[in-house]
Amino acid sequence: MAHQTQLVVDMPGRGTRDITAEVAQAVARAGVRTGLAHVFVQHTSCALVVTENADPDVRRDLETLLARAAPDGDPAWRHDTEGPDDMAAHARSVLTGCFLTLPVGGGRLQLGTWQGLFLWEHRTGPQRRHVVVTVLGD
Amino acid sequence: MAHQTQLVVDMPGRGTRDITAEVAQAVARAGVRTGLAHVFVQHTSCALVVTENADPDVRRDLETLLARAAPDGDPAWRHDTEGPDDMAAHARSVLTGCFLTLPVGGGRLQLGTWQGLFLWEHRTGPQRRHVVVTVLGD
Amino acid sequence: MAHQTQLVVDMPGRGTRDITAEVAQAVARAGVRTGLAHVFVQHTSCALVVTENADPDVRRDLETLLARAAPDGDPAWRHDTEGPDDMAAHARSVLTGCFLTLPVGGGRLQLGTWQGLFLWEHRTGPQRRHVVVTVLGD
Secondary structure (H helix, E strand, O other): OEEEEEEEEEEOOOEEEEOHHHHHHHHHHHOOOOEEEEEEEOOOOEEEEEEEOOOHHHHHHHHHHHHHHOOOOOOOOOOOOOOOOHHHHHHHHHHHOOEEEEEEEOOEEOOOOOEEEEEEEOOOOOEEEEEEEEEEEO | OEEEEEEEEEEOOOEEEEOHHHHHHHHHHHOOOOEEEEEEEOOOOEEEEEEEOOOHHHHHHHHHHHHHHOOOOOOOOOOOOOOOOHHHHHHHHHHHOOEEEEEEEOOEEOOOOOEEEEEEEOOOOOEEEEEEEEEEEO | OEEEEEEEEEEOOOEEEEOHHHHHHHHHHHOOOOEEEEEEEOOOOEEEEEEEOOOHHHHHHHHHHHHHHOOOOOOOOOOOOOOOOHHHHHHHHHHHOOEEEEEEEOOEEOOOOOEEEEEEEOOOOOEEEEEEEEEEEO
16 A cells, blocks of 8 residues: 655744654554655755654754754855855755655554654745655555 | 564664664565565664674774764753763764665565664663564565 | 666766666656655665755765765774775765655656755765665555
8 A cells, every 4th residue: 555645844944843743644544554654855955854852952952963064154165046054955954864764553653752753944044845755555 | 565573672882783684584574575674763862874894993983973973062962961972862863864774675685795784872871772674565 | 566676877986976867767667656766775885865956066065065074084084995085985875875765656756846866976986886776656
């Protein structure tokens, strides 16, 4: 069985949004008992990550991590058509990834207690993001 | 066909452990000839990676890489409830990832000669880690 | 349904090559309408990434990003048997990943307008790279 749905997520700017509930709902609707759920964002300047879902400081610290690795307005960036965060966002996106694949068992996402699924916007301005959720299995 | 099994891996602390044989065994038991094997760790402070399986210096150098990118006890980290390696471990986990998806062909993992599958513990103390292996295909 | 094919890609040295068309062709041949396409490189010193497909400066800037994170000939590297780019390439490979999983819908890859699939060679000399494409679904 293969089921596919689309999510549209409006992001106010750089930062994370927990999309675990939306993905869990797509899995429930798919009717797959055992298999995989795949989440894919159709853009090159944001990302999908699994991280700690309890303390928002974790996600603030992750911003610090990426601000060091790929700073906005770095004089070395050649690609800056859309502003100082343009290339930084592509770089952050490559370091963090545009898809997640997750186990489905007993008809549900098999996440650990502290794992949340986050859409991570890397551009500083507002963006509408398109996400494809695919569920495969028996 | 969809098959799912669980592995429990006890890690003595920060470092890597080769789990290629355990994953290969789960693939053999699944009876899938052509498809995908997915390995997922249900935690946010360790990771799963594919890297060189011959020279242990590669994995020592990978520790150097991450110690620079996400140092223990960095004064910038706000999240430090569980000690100086707490946020560093979450940061390392986001950079290295909590899942792998691998091709299965002829009933076996289709890895290159030098590719090993490693559970990479990012916390400094001992941890029990739960891994879900899912095999899908014909 | 599960279909698997192999690609052989000759890379002249460090840099990216767009393999979107080859992967799209494998998906078309598989005859899967809804499902997943998985692309895997059987090596530990190159990578597969999704990034912006329009401006080659983006990929030049991504080289800058990795040259800072994992420099060739870093005195801290212990693994240097094959030269100053040996460990740097393994480190870059772990940061960027050896596989991609992509949604298939309506019999085609469901990529965003600006998303390209790139084989990213991290060694400085010429390399022959083996890629396995697996397509699963209905």
